[in-house]
Amino acid sequence: MRYDVIEAASRVRDIIFPVFTNGTRIDDDCLSLLDRSRNVIPIFSLEGDAAKTDVRRGEGVYAAVQKAMSRLQEKGILFGVSITVTTENMQAVTDPSYISNLRNMGCGLAFFVEYVPVSEQTEHLALDKEDLAELGNAVSALRGDMSDMVILSFPGDEEAMGGCLASGRGFFHINSVGGAEPCPFSPYAKYNLKSCSVLDVLQSGYFAELREIAKNADTHNGGCTLFQERNKVATLYAG
Numbered sequence: 244m245r246y247d248v249i250e251a252a253s254r255v256r257d258i259i260f261p262v263f264t265n266g267t268r269i270d271d272d273c274l275s276l277l278d279r280s281r282n283v284i285p286i287f288s289l290e291g292d293a294a295k296t297d298v299r300r301g302e303g304v305y306a307a308v309q310k311a312m313s314r315l316q317e318k319g320i321l322f323g324v325s326i327t328v329t330t331e332n333m334q335a336v337t338d339p340s341y342i343s344n345l346r347n348m349g350c351g352l353a354f355f356v357e358y359v360p361v362s363e364q365t366e367h368l369a370l371d372k373e374d375l376a377e378l379g380n381a382v383s384a385l386r387g388d389m390s391d392m393v394i395l396s397f398p399g400d401e402e403a404m405g406g407c408l409a410s411g412r413g414f415f416h417i418n419s420v421g422g423a424e425p426c427p428f429s430p431y432a433k434y435n436l437k438s439c440s441v442l443d444v445l446q447s448g449y450f451a452e453l454r455e456i457a458k459n460a461d462t463h464n465g466g467c468t469l470f471q472e473r474n475k476v477a478t479l480y481a482g
C-alpha cells in the first residue's frame with residue numbers, strides 16, 4: 244500500500260529489506276522493481292493451506308499469493324513466507340511436505356511466527372510449553388532436511404539470543420504513524436519519530452526501563468516476554 248516506502252528502500256542497496264505482504268499487490272510495476280532491486284525481498288503471509296489463509300486474510304488471497312510466487316519464480320527472484328503458528332495449524336504448517344512444496348515453488352525463507360495473543364479472548368491459540376518444544380523440534384528437523392532454505396522461528400529463537408530483543412536491545416518497531424513501539428507484539432509507543440530521533444528513542448528512559456522489565460522477567464519460555472509482563476509495561480506506558 245505504501246509503494247513510495249518500497250521504492251525508497253529499493254534505493255538503499257546495501258541493506259536488505261524483507262517486505263511482509265499478503266501478496267495481493269504484486270503487479271507488473273512491483274515485479275519489475277523487485278527484479279531490479281534484489282535487496283527488497285517479499286515475504287508472503289500465510290496461515291497454512293488455502294482455506295486457513297483465506298479465513299484470516301480474505302477470499303482469494305491464497306490464490307493471489309500462489310500467482311505472485313509463480314511470477315517471482317519465473318524471474319528467479321528470492322522470496323519467503325511468514326507463517327503465524329497457532330494451536331490450530333501447527334501440525335499442518337510444520338509438516339515437511341508443506342515446506343518442501345513451498346521450496347519447490349521457489350521459496351527460500353520461512354519465518355515461523357508464534358501466535359502472540361494481544362487480546363485475552365485468543366489465548367487458546369497461543370502455543371503452550373509442550374507445543375513450543377514440539378515446534379522447536381519440528382523446526383530443527385526442517386532445517387536439517389532443507390538446508391538450502393533459511394528457516395527462523397520467532398520469538399522461539401530469541402531464547403538462544405538471551406531473551407527479548409525489543410526496545411532497542413536488538414530492534415524496535417516504527418508503526419504506520421511514526422510511533423516507536425518496543426516490538427510489533429508490544430504496541431506501546433510513547434515517542435513518535437516525527438518529533439524525536441531514533442537515537443532519542445534508543446536512549447530514552449522508557450526504552451531502558453522496558454529492557455529492564457524484559458531482563459528481569461521469568462525465564463524465557465519461548466513465548467513473548469513483554470506480553471507476560473504486560474501489566475508492568477502498561478503501567479510504565481501510562482506513567
Ligand code: SF4
Nearest residue numbers: 398407408426467468
Ligand atoms: S516483545 Fe515479545 S515478541 Fe517482541 S522481542 Fe520481546 S519477547 Fe520477542
